[in-house]
C-alpha cells in the first residue's frame with residue numbers, strides 16, 4: 001500500500017537525517033521525499049511517500065512520532081486532500097516532431113521552460129497518474145532527462161463545503 | 166552571577182540536575198572541562214580505564230539506583246569507544262547522559278585530529294542527541310537531555326561539546342521549565358481502554374501476566390504484586406523484568422522464552438488471555454512469532470507506542486506508564502468484588518495445571534565431582550545479603566543467574582538483555598557499587614566475557630569498590646559452544662578459551678584478591694571468604710566445561726518446543 005505522510009519537524013540541522021536514518025535503519029521504504037520550511041520558519045514540513053503493509057505503515061507513523069524533533073505526523077487516509085508533483089522533461093524535438101510535442105504540452109497544460117534546436121524542456125504539475133501519462137505519451141519522441149520533485153500534499157479546507165465523495 | 170565559561174556552566178548544569186557522580190576519561194577536547202572538575206568536590210569523578218567501561222558503569226549506576234547515569238569522555242576515539250555502552254543502554258531503556266568532547270566548531274567537518282561525527286554515529290542508538298554550537302544553548306540542552314533521558318521510555322542521550330564552546334563565556338541561568346513542543350510522553354492510559362482490559366481479564370479462564378523491564382523502570386513492582394494477588398493471575402517475567410515480581414511468590418512462574426522455565430512457556434502457550442506489561446515481545450521471548458500465545462487475547466500496556474503491535478498484533482493496547490495504569494486497574498478491580506471472586510473460582514484449575522507443570526519440570530542439575538555452575542549461583546544466592554546487587558556478563562553465566570538466583574526485589578539484577586553485551590557486567594557492577602557503597606555487589610562472569618573489560622579492575626582497586634567477581638570458568642565461550650553442540654555437530658569453531666590468564670594472579674597483579682575453587686565442597690567457603698575481604702575479589706570457579714543451559718527453545722521454534730534435560 002502506498003501512503004503519503006507529511007511530517008512537521010523542527011527546522012534544525014540534522015533533523016532530516018534522523019528521519020531518513022529511521023527509514024533506512026528499520027528497512028522502511030521511501031519512494032519520494034520533499035522538504036521545505038513552513039510559514040513558521042522554525043519548522044519544516046517533510047512529505048514522505050512510502051509503502052508497506054498496514055502493520056509497517058503503522059510502525060512508520062509511530063516511529064516518526066517518537067523522534068524528539070517530530071512535532072506532528074499527518075496521515076491523509078481519511079481526509080480530503082490535494083496531491084501534486086512537478087516534473088521537468090527534456091524531450092528530443094526534431095523538425096517534424098516539434099509541433100506535435102507542443103500540442104501534447106498544451107493538452108497536459110505543461111509549460112515550455114527551455115527551448116533548444118534539439119529539445120524542449122517541459123514542466124508539468126499534477127498527480128502521479130497525470131505525470132505518468134505525460135511521460136508515456138512523450139516517450140516515443142525520446143526523453144533525454146527527467147527530474148521529479150516527489151509528491152507534496154495538503155489537506156483541503158472543507159469548511160462551508162460539501163464533502164467530496 | 167558574573168560570566169562563566171562553558172566548562173564551568175556545564176558543571177553548574179550538572180549541579181542543578183543533582184548529579185553526584187560522573188564516569189569518564191579525559192582527553193584533549195575536554196581539557197577545559199577536566200580543569201574545572203579538578204576543583205569540584207560535590208561531584209565525584211570516577212576514572213575508568215576504557216570509555217566503554219565508563220558508560221557501562223554509568224549504566225549499572227542508573228539501573229541500580231534509578232538515577233540518570235552520567236559520562237564524560239573526549240572526542241574521536243573517546244567518543245567512539247562509548248558506542249557499545251550507549252547501544253547497550255538504548256536497548257534496555259537505561260537513562261544516561263553522555264557528554265563527548267568535540268573538536269572546535271571551526272574545525273568540524275575538516276577531518277581534524279580526533280574528530281568523529283559522534284552525533285551521526287549514535288543517532289540510531291540514542292533516544293536523542295545534540296551538538297552544542299553556541300554556549301548560550303548549553304543550559305537548555307543539558308536540561309532537555311536529562312529530561313528526555315529519564316522520562317517516557319527512558320534511554321541514553323548524547324551531548325557533543327566542541328572545545329571552543331567550552332571556552333566561551335556566558336551569563337549562566339538554568340532554565341526552570343522545559344519547552345519541548347514535540348516531546349510529551351503519555352503517562353496516563355486511556356480510561357475507556359483500561360476498563361475494557363479489566364472486563365476482558367475478568368472473563369478469562371487462563372490468564373497470564375507477562376511482565377518486563379518497564380515495570381522496573383516505572384517503579385511499579387508493588388502495583389504488579391498487588392494486581393497479581395488481587396486477581397490470582399500467575400506472572401512470568403522477561404530477563405529485564407527479573408525482580409519486578411518476587412521469585413518466592415507462589416504465583417511466580419519464572420522467566421519465559423528461549424531459556425525460560427517449562428512452566429512459564431507452557432502457561433503462555435496455553436493462556437487464553439496474555440497481559441503484557443512493560444514488555445516488548447522480543448524474539449528471544451516469543452520464539453516463533455505466529456505460535457506465540459496462540460490461543461490468547463493479548464493485552465499490552467506500555468509507555469512506548471512503537472512497542473505496541475510491532476511484532477505481535479495486540480487485541481487491547483494501552484499506552485501509558487505501567488505504574489499509573491496498574492493503579493487504575495487495581496482500583497477498578499476493587500469495585501468488582503463479585504467478578505473477582507468468580508475469576509478466582511474460574512482460574513483455580515488453571516493455577517492447578519501450572520503447579521503441575523512446575524512440579525513436572527523444575528529447573529534442575531546434578532552436582533557431582535565437578536563444580537556445576539548452577540550450584541555456584543545457588544550458593545551465591547544463599548550466602549550474599551538480600552539487598553545485594555547481582556550483575557552478569559553474557560552467555561551461559563547470565564542465563565544460569567536468571568534461572569537459579571531468586572530475585573525478590575527490583576533493581577538488584579543488572580544484565581545486558583537487548584544487546585547482549587559481553588563485558589557489560591563488571592563495569593556495571595562497579596557503577597552499582599559507586600551508587601551503593603555499603604551493599605554487596607557481585608558480577609557473575611564467564612571466562613570469555615570478563616576479559617572484555619578486565620582493565621576496570623584498576624578502577625575498582627583505585628576507588629576501593631569491593632565488587633566480587635565470580636567467574637564461572639568453563640574454558641569456553643560457553644553459550645556459543647552450546648549452539649555449536651546442538652546445531653553444528655559439536656564443531657567447536659573458535660569457542661575454546663585457550664590461554665586464559667591465571668585469574669588469581671591477574672587479580673593480585675592489579676592489587677585485588679584472587680581465589681581459585683576447584684572442588685564443590687570449597688564453593689561456599691570461598692564465597693564467604695570473598696565477602697569478608699574488604700576490596701575487590703576475583704573467584705575463579707573451575708566449573709564443568711560442557712554443562713548446557715536447559716530448557717532451550719531452538720531459535721525460530723515455538724516456545725513450548727523445549728529441549729529439556
Ligand SMILES: Cc1ncc(C[n+]2csc(CCOP(=O)(O)OP(=O)(O)O)c2C)c(N)n1
Nearest residue numbers: 560561562587611612613614641642643644
Ligand atoms: C561483545 C560480544 N561479542 C560476542 C558475543 C557473542 N557471544 C554470546 S555469549 C558468548 C560466550 C560468552 O562466553 P563466556 O563469557 O565465557 O560465558 P559462558 O557462556 O561460557 O558462561 C559470545 C561469544 C556477545 N554476546 N557479545
Ligand SMILES: [Mg+2]
Nearest residue numbers: 611612641643
Ligand atoms: Mg565461558
